[in-house]
Amino acid sequence: MAEHTVKFDQASKPVKVPTGTLLSEAAEQAGISLTQPCGGQGRCGRCAVIVTEGTVRRRSTLRLSSEDVEAGYALACQSVVEGDICVTIPPQDKIERRLTSDRTVAQVKPPASYDASVHQSIRRYRLSLNPPTMDDQTDDWSRLQAALRNQSNIGAVQVSLKLLQKLGQVLRVGDWDATVILDSILWDCPDCPARLIDILPGHVADDVPLWGTAIDIGTTTVSLWLVDLLTGEVKSQVAEYNGQIARGEDVISRIIYASKDGKDTLRELVLETVNGLVETACRRAQILPESIVKTTVAGNSTMIHLLLGIPAESIRLSPFVPVVNHIPALIASEVGILINPEATVDCLPGIASYVGADISAGVLASGMSDTDKITLFLDVGTNGETVLGSSEWLVTCACSAGPAFEGAGMEHGMRATQGAIEEVWINGKTFESSYRVIGNVKPRGLCGSGLITLLAEMFLTGILDKSGKIKLDLNTPLVREGYHGPEYVIAPAEETGVGQDIVITNVDIDNLLRAKAAIYAGFTVLADSVGVPMEAIEQVLIGGSFGKYINVEKAVQIGLLPDMNWDRFQFLGNTSVKGAYLALLDHTLRTKIKSIAAKMTYIELSADNTFFDAFMSALFLPHTDITCFPSVEAAMLTKD
Amino acid sequence: MPVEIPKDKWNGQVRVVTLGATADQGGTRTSTVTVGGETTMPFMHFEGEIPHRPVIALEIKDRRPDDWSSLLLDLWSDKADDPAVWAKAAEEAGADLIQLSLSLTNADGNPTTPEAAVDAVKKVLAATGLPLLVFGPGQADVDNELLVAVAEATKGERLVLGICEDKNYRTIVATAMANDHLVIARCPMDVNLSKQLNILISDMGLPLDRVLMDPTTGALGYGIEYGFSVMERLRMAALQGDAMTQLPMIVTPGFEAWKTKESKVGVDVPESWGDWEQRAINWETITAVALLESGADILVLRHPESLKRVRAAIEDLMTAPETV
Amino acid sequence: MALSGIQIYKMLPQTNCKDCGYPTCLAFAMKLAAKQVELDLCPHVSEESKAQLAESATPPQRLITLKANGNEVKAGNEVVLFRHEKTYYNMPGLFVRIKDDLLADAIKEKVAAADTYSTNYVGIDLVLDGFAVEAVSGSSASFSAAVAAVRAASKKPVILIAQDAGVMAEGLKVLDGEAPLIFGAGAENWEAMADLATQYKAPLTVTGNTLDELADLVEKVKGKGIEDIVLAPATRSLHGELTTRVLIWRLAIKKNFRSLGYPVISVAGDAGDPAKEMVSAAQAISKYAGFVVIDSFAPDFVYPLIVLRQNIYTDPQKPIQVQPGLYEINNPKPTDPVLVTTNFSITYFSVANEIEGSGLPAWLLVADAEGMSVLTAWAAGKFDAERIAKSVKAFDVASKATNRTIVLPGHVAVLSGELEEELPDWNVRVGPREAVDIPAFMKQAMT
CATH class of the missing domain: 1.10.15.40 (Electron transport complex subunit B, putative Fe-S cluster)
Structure with missing residues (x-):
């Protein structure tokens, strides 16, 4: 097969590739890492490059205008090398690496009743061994076990080879005084002997913290709390984008990527993220990662599978079965988390393919499994998980809402970072908008909360009809026919920080409508499947890091949240990491998560047409059945 | 043992819609047709009112169609060459209404002009006193162009302009409002989409007693079960008081049935399909009867024999049983 | 409840x-x-x-099974009044009526034709369910001969229609060991008929002019220990039959009224001429009959009815699908492009409508993605390069669209490389993600 030379402006030397090679593959060969948030599916347009010499075959020119193509732009993931070419990589914004939470985050208070000596499965014991003599030639390990038995009442202990290798030295360095760290209560085997995690020379003082971490692996963001297991205090909260994002922004893209020889890559990427967070948290607390002896991990089923290198393909294929929901206790070295190699890694249990440990942990954290009140718990995110129930029963479902509310896949969408418009108001007469920008800078795009308020305002001011179509006959230059059809200008180029008009297109609006319709349909069908009317729902708890920003009034006006008294809504923030934190502290709560997961009844929405019907009904502003939204109906009347 | 008759209590009613306008009412029709008004599911006379019987329209075209079955073309023979003659023949065949479907092109293959469309409509109006439904060829821009011209030229006739769809309704609704006509809102076999389109049309200011809805039904063997159930659901919603579904339903079993292979094709078909002509009539009749049973108020047919059979069924079903 | x-x-x-x-x-x-x-x-x-x-x-409507030689026809056990509320389960059995005044050879000929009648509809072979033999001659001998003639020509279940219990007994003797439907018990003969039903372990119809009469007689027959009952209202008008069956179903399903918790038989053949019979049978199929007896047996009569039955008894809980295949839009020529989509109805409709509205000719290849939309099907592995290539071959697309340009939905742009491998002599293009952008795409990119 013919070979061609591809020269990248950013690479030191050209690469040779055979006919048919994707530009993105050629770039990788040249050592250039292109941003591919959509996983190389030609959806996001972020990998656009300029072919300055020669030509490529463009399979898809999505998100490129004909002028762009004229100017040589091509999507690296969708363009095929068929001759010698030179390629320029345009300067583009990398995915902004910003810590989504830091030291300014509100302090988490440990549960008032927390008592490490009762609740914590990790125990630290100070032992004083009798030194061996010619008369007592008992081996070191038996000596230690005897001391444990006599001084701490610990019967049997498991130990790894690694610890045996250093045992003799540690005992002698400490002059036969030693501190051992044990995992005394293994959740998956309560009758098993305790497991030795570490042995330290000498006696460690009581006020020296014992470290653990709670980790939430989100599809988009990974969060980690560093916790003193003795006091329950959270010493550090750190978060970072999941390094897998560049290989696909949703779980399906990741699963497919993994199934095509990408399993190891994805595992390495998420481990890099996790270990980076461990390092940051330890640096802040000025401790060594080796002193972390336990971690709990929550995350959706796909994320957990990918973290552990377990093939995830069966998750996306009918009948949608994960390889494992209840993962046995693991140790850090086998998982690849760079903390104490013997540290316990406890991956919390999931419920089904699309309802994972993040939700069982979230339910624990939300407290809904302890209340008699009928509670709706919404995780407003890409996977749109929903739980309904109370202490008596719990049902759950997931609906693919897509990343629209996270600003992804939008013409001018962005995450809730500096420069994002987070709230919009539209003048009903001039149709001009005013807005608030995170960080008080020139706007660069719109984040989820901005999109929700924008959609509500466009609807209430009549820029949109109820089916979400932009009305072109409004007699304002702010509504116009754009490249992707009708669009509305929120901020003209001169006001923005990106040098072009910030607009929302009808395609964007369709995406938002689908996202909100999926979430609304998800919880209404869930409620209907167990015969609970919406008005019987006593509280609505909203989780996900996105939850902090939702404007309830606007979210109701677009039909995302049910029309009920605002005092029934409560925002909980990241419930997944909070649940992981509680399970980290208290083994009884860990057991409780297990029973929550076992008790949750998963409802498969795709099993019949009910969901689709509810979805179509919700695919309207605010909803096809206006009687479900009396407050919005009233608001519409006053606008007239 | 006396059995207590279980009666469903409905609190909604289908809107009463009158098609066509007489001279007194600002039009030129010699009679009008009124449909709707039901307060119960189809033909449940024992528990509610069915003040107006379902009616039947026959479909004609502005010129001899290129794509109709030869069974129909042979039947109408040279009457199909002149819409006025055809309309008269349809009236004589027993139609309550005439549906005139405009062609995309004239016989020479040139696009149908607004003038030609208006001319055809006027000829039909002159030939028959029955109320008229006028359908565009089914391409948004052409429909808009032709129907606006027709609507303006026939102001006050209370014609039924077909068809409004979610992607293309604003122009037709606007012209119907300005010229005192009615519209048909058509959606592809989905309760929610039907309702949404009715809301959008209503939001434009057209009173709902000038709107008919066509839920799209499919033919026997080609998805009729979806149409059947969508109609039952829409009618139940209407009776339960949902204003946006309380519109009389118009269905086009003639169009649906006559585009199926069973009706269109007479040769090289399985022996188990039987006689072509009988099969074709049965196909149209059964499609119509199934839709009648699920709530149709207006049925548009193409074959006079089907009309006769469906008419007989309506007569029978509109009789209230004396005892049950 | x-x-x-x-x-x-x-x-x-x-x-x-x-x-x-x-x-x-x-x-x-x-x-x-x-x-x-x-x-x-x-x-x-x-x-x-x-x-x-x-x-x-306990089901609100009793399941009744007619049996013969391993063939079964079931009716009853329905749980909803409207199919969209869940689904209907047991298709009404279609029985061709044979009167015993026909000669044995004539009977055999008619029965054999109906017995072997089979028609293929969307890949399913549809057949008739059995025969109803009616005693009109008044002679036991003629009746048993007619029954024997039917049984000689067909192994399918049978309904025996006779007023006289003595005549009925002769017919039953011929079918000993089967469970034919005894039609049946009226106000006069019910005791003798009930005895026969007990003796032959066969289900029994109960006739009445009103619901009161029906319920009364059902209770009497039940008093004789009969459980398997089929209701045979005497009314013969369309409006009378419709009202009666609606009320019987409502009473059973919504009121759990046990006396009428049985399937209903409709004798459409009594309507008179075939045109009326056809309408009556169509109503019986769409509205609540468990068994339908027809007189006319001509393929052009049976085929539409049997298809109607298949349609009405399709499970509405399954996603609405369109038939996979190659669809022609705006009269495409061999040089026009092939656009690909899935067989989920809403997806198909939106794509087809947009192409149609563009006025540009194209071939629309609808691949079997088990009724899912493009993204859902892709996520679930039901819409991949292999499946698309399979459809291209199955529907012989290459011979119709000789230009061999195939356009993928933008949402599955990722499949383009694999599809090129699957279809090496095709030009694979990626279209827009949303159907609304199709006209613009076709105008700009395809012309």
């Missing part, structure tokens, strides 16, 4: 032991509520709950 999943859950042990094969007690309860499983699967349910649940589990 039917209990909800939560109500049933409260009667279960709530231990989530999984012994029933379901992950939670609530999941099992919801299956029970949907009548998709039997309570026996739970080994731990209390006797008290068992009794309570058994009551609510």
Whole structure:
């Protein structure tokens, strides 16, 4: 097969590739890492490059205008090398690496009743061994076990080879005084002997913290709390984008990527993220990662599978079965988390393919499994998980809402970072908008909360009809026919920080409508499947890091949240990491998560047409059945 | 043992819609047709009112169609060459209404002009006193162009302009409002989409007693079960008081049935399909009867024999049983 | 009354032991509520709950089975009045009526034709279910000869129609060991007919002019120990039959009125001429008959009815699908492009409408993606390069669209490389993600 030379402006030397090679593959060969948030599916347009010499075959020119193509732009993931070419990589914004939470985050208070000596499965014991003599030639390990038995009442202990290798030295360095760290209560085997995690020379003082971490692996963001297991205090909260994002922004893209020889890559990427967070948290607390002896991990089923290198393909294929929901206790070295190699890694249990440990942990954290009140718990995110129930029963479902509310896949969408418009108001007469920008800078795009308020305002001011179509006959230059059809200008180029008009297109609006319709349909069908009317729902708890920003009034006006008294809504923030934190502290709560997961009844929405019907009904502003939204109906009347 | 008759209590009613306008009412029709008004599911006379019987329209075209079955073309023979003659023949065949479907092109293959469309409509109006439904060829821009011209030229006739769809309704609704006509809102076999389109049309200011809805039904063997159930659901919603579904339903079993292979094709078909002509009539009749049973108020047919059979069924079903 | 999943859950042990094969007690309860499983699967349910649940589990309409030579026709067991509320389960059996004044050879000829009648509809072979033999001659000998002639020509289940119990007995003798339907018991002959039903373990029809009469007679027949009953209202008008069957179903399903909790038979053949008979049979199929007796047997008569039955009894809970295949839009020529989409109806409609609206000719290849939309099907592995290539071959697309340009939905741009491998001599293009952008795409990129 013919070979061609591809020269990248950013690479030191050209690469040779055979006919048919994707530009993105050629770039990788040249050592250039292109941003591919959509996983190389030609959806996001972020990998656009300029072919300055020669030509490529463009399979898809999505998100490129004909002028762009004229100017040589091509999507690296969708363009095929068929001759010698030179390629320029345009300067583009990398995915902004910003810590989504830091030291300014509100302090988490440990549960008032927390008592490490009762609740914590990790125990630290100070032992004083009798030194061996010619008369007592008992081996070191038996000596230690005897001391444990006599001084701490610990019967049997498991130990790894690694610890045996250093045992003799540690005992002698400490002059036969030693501190051992044990995992005394293994959740998956309560009758098993305790497991030795570490042995330290000498006696460690009581006020020296014992470290653990709670980790939430989100599809988009990974969060980690560093916790003193003795006091329950959270010493550090750190978060970072999941390094897998560049290989696909949703779980399906990741699963497919993994199934095509990408399993190891994805595992390495998420481990890099996790270990980076461990390092940051330890640096802040000025401790060594080796002193972390336990971690709990929550995350959706796909994320957990990918973290552990377990093939995830069966998750996306009918009948949608994960390889494992209840993962046995693991140790850090086998998982690849760079903390104490013997540290316990406890991956919390999931419920089904699309309802994972993040939700069982979230339910624990939300407290809904302890209340008699009928509670709706919404995780407003890409996977749109929903739980309904109370202490008596719990049902759950997931609906693919897509990343629209996270600003992804939008013409001018962005995450809730500096420069994002987070709230919009539209003048009903001039149709001009005013807005608030995170960080008080020139706007660069719109984040989820901005999109929700924008959609509500466009609807209430009549820029949109109820089916979400932009009305072109409004007699304002702010509504116009754009490249992707009708669009509305929120901020003209001169006001923005990106040098072009910030607009929302009808395609964007369709995406938002689908996202909100999926979430609304998800919880209404869930409620209907167990015969609970919406008005019987006593509280609505909203989780996900996105939850902090939702404007309830606007979210109701677009039909995302049910029309009920605002005092029934409560925002909980990241419930997944909070649940992981509680399970980290208290083994009884860990057991409780297990029973929550076992008790949750998963409802498969795709099993019949009910969901689709509810979805179509919700695919309207605010909803096809206006009687479900009396407050919005009233608001519409006053606008007239 | 006396059995207590279980009666469903409905609190909604289908809107009463009158098609066509007489001279007194600002039009030129010699009679009008009124449909709707039901307060119960189809033909449940024992528990509610069915003040107006379902009616039947026959479909004609502005010129001899290129794509109709030869069974129909042979039947109408040279009457199909002149819409006025055809309309008269349809009236004589027993139609309550005439549906005139405009062609995309004239016989020479040139696009149908607004003038030609208006001319055809006027000829039909002159030939028959029955109320008229006028359908565009089914391409948004052409429909808009032709129907606006027709609507303006026939102001006050209370014609039924077909068809409004979610992607293309604003122009037709606007012209119907300005010229005192009615519209048909058509959606592809989905309760929610039907309702949404009715809301959008209503939001434009057209009173709902000038709107008919066509839920799209499919033919026997080609998805009729979806149409059947969508109609039952829409009618139940209407009776339960949902204003946006309380519109009389118009269905086009003639169009649906006559585009199926069973009706269109007479040769090289399985022996188990039987006689072509009988099969074709049965196909149209059964499609119509199934839709009648699920709530149709207006049925548009193409074959006079089907009309006769469906008419007989309506007569029978509109009789209230004396005892049950 | 039917209990909800939560109500049933409260009667279960709530231990989530999984012994029933379901992950939670609530999941099992919801299956029970949907009548998709039997309570026996739970080994731990209390006797008290068992009794309570058994009551609510009894079907409101009794299942009746006609049997002959291993062939069965079932009716009843329906749980909803409108098919969209769930689904209808047991298609009404279609029976061709043979009168005993016909000669044996004529009977055999008619029966053989109907017996072997089979027509293929969307890949399914549809057939008639059996025969109804009616005693019109008044002679026992003629009746038993007619029954024997029918049985000689067909092995399908039979309905025996006679007023006189003596005549009926002769017919039953011929079919000993089968469970034919005895049609049947009226106000005068019910005791003798009930005795025959008991003797031959056969289901029995009960006739009455009004619902009161029907219910009365059902109770009398039940008093004789008969459980398998089919209702045969005497009314013969379309409006009378419709009203009667609607009320019978409502009473059974919504009021749990046991005296009328049985399937209904309709004798469409009594309507008179074939045109009326056809309408009567169509109504019977779409509105609540469990058995339909027809006189006319001509393929052009039977084929539409049998298709109607198939349509009405399709499970509406399954996603609405269109037939996979190659669709022609705006009269495409071999040089026009092929656009690909899935067979989910809404997806198909939006794509087809946009192409149609563009006025540009194209071939639309609808691939079998099990009725899912493009993204869902892709996510579930039902719409990949292999499947698309398979459709291209199955529908012989290459011979019709000789230009060999195929356009993928933008949402699955990722498949373009694999599709190129699957279809090496095709030009694979990626179209827009949204249907609304198709006209613009076709105008700009395809011309």
